[in-house]
Amino acid sequence: MKSDIDLAAAPAHASSPRAADSFSGPVFIVGMPRSGTKLLRTLLNRHSLIGIPEFESHFIPYYAQEDRDWRALQAPEEFRRFYQHIGASNFCRRLGRDVPDCEAWRQAVEEWSCAGVMEALFRLYAAGRGKPIWGDKTPQYLTQLPLLARLYPAGRFIHIVRDPRDYCASVQKAWGKHPYRSAQRWADEVARCRADGAALGELRFLEVRYEDLLTDTEAVMRRISEFLGVPFEACTTVPDKAAENLGAARGSTSIVRDNAYKWRRGQDRRAVARIERICAEELRRSGYPASYSGPSVRLGRVRRGFYQAADALHVVRHTLAEEPKFGDALLSLRDKLLYRGP
Numbered sequence: 001m002k003s004d005i006d007l008a009a010a011p012a013h014a015s016s017p018r019a020a021d022s023f024s025g026p027v028f029i030v031g032m033p034r035s036g037t038k039l040l041r042t043l044l045n046r047h048s049l050i051g052i053p054e055f056e057s058h059f060i061p062y063y064a065q066e067d068r069d070w071r072a073l074q075a076p077e078e079f080r081r082f083y084q085h086i087g088a089s090n091f092c093r094r095l096g097r098d099v100p101d102c103e104a105w106r107q108a109v110e111e112w113s114c115a116g117v118m119e120a121l122f123r124l125y126a127a128g129r130g131k132p133i134w135g136d137k138t139p140q141y142l143t144q145l146p147l148l149a150r151l152y153p154a155g156r157f158i159h160i161v162r163d164p165r166d167y168c169a170s171v172q173k174a175w176g177k178h179p180y181r182s183a184q185r186w187a188d189e190v191a192r193c194r195a196d197g198a199a200l201g202e203l204r205f206l207e208v209r210y211e212d213l214l215t216d217t218e219a220v221m222r223r224i225s226e227f228l229g230v231p232f233e234a235c236t237t238v239p240d241k242a243a244e245n246l247g248a249a250r251g252s253t254s255i256v257r258d259n260a261y262k263w264r265r266g267q268d269r270r271a272v273a274r275i276e277r278i279c280a281e282e283l284r285r286s287g288y289p290a291s292y293s294g295p296s297v298r299l300g301r302v303r304r305g306f307y308q309a310a311d312a313l314h315v316v317r318h319t320l321a322e323e324p325k326f327g328d329a330l331l332s333l334r335d336k337l338l339y340r341g342p
């Protein structure tokens with residue numbers, strides 16, 4: 001399959017990974033779902049220089065690896081066909097009026113590559129809010145760092161990590177997902193993100209903990225501001241809107257500081273012990289305390305497959321319940337299958 005990242009360079013103005021006084025994006029917020037990515041996006045959006053859409057894209061890796069001649073989109077009719085296809089995505093449907101007009105988007109493209117076309121979309125969103133730095137908050141991109149880093153040589157990545165015992169309980173409560181499969185995914189994907197981030201280096205990759213963001217917000221936001229090369233602004237320590245639509249922090253317009261280490265307050269001890277065994281090595285690397293001190297013990301393949309099938313059914317049920325119209329639910333499920341992979 002032909003890949004855009006092999007055919008075309010990123011936009012010409014996205015060059016140096018550490019040109020602090022001229023950094024204009026992108027900044028990618030990544031992490032496991034239910035790990036504080038929404039809160040971090042809400043806080044960063046309070047900065048006078050940073051504009052990140054409130055919805056997750058999911059589609060950049062899909063289009064980057066698609067067999068497409070991006071130069072052909074210079075023709076208005078070809079761009080309109082692409083516009084209609086991407087317009088069916090959850091991102092564009094939920095963004096609504098904030099999706100730019102087809103011709104405005106086409107005119108904003110500076111480099112006719114996947115990177116350039118996508119950048120134009122996100123940059124228009126940020127510019128519409130008077131912000132010069134654009135970004136994206138799609139948690140699942142934590143497994144796509146090498147691709148995104150090649151697409152955007154100036155891109156910077158913030159990985160937010162949450163204690164897996166709380167993460168597993170949260171995704172079970174939100175979507176009915178099995179905690180042991182969630183634990184295995186946490187262990188595998190956090191390890192992968194860290195390895196890919198280490199390859200990028202500290203100028204392009206920063207990891208923060210959700211618990212630290214809750215309890216010492218200013219210190220974390222100062223670290224992030226320094227990483228992005230922007231001045232720290234005190235307003236980034238206080239949300240201006242509800243960041244969360246699920247879980248204990250749902251609807252809260254302030255930081256719920258006790259939304260951490262909840263596993264200590266009533267989670268089944270056997271489940272906690274099993275999660276610690278599955279996540280042992282990455283749990284220790286994160287600095288989280290644990291009773292188990294041995295090596296990680298992987299969840300069996302057959303059991304993972306069984307849990308994955310059950311989790312998929314839960315996702316379908318959740319989507320059907322969440323979307324007001326059946327047609328919208330089908331579009332949402334299409335988005336999950338097309339852009340997010342297995």
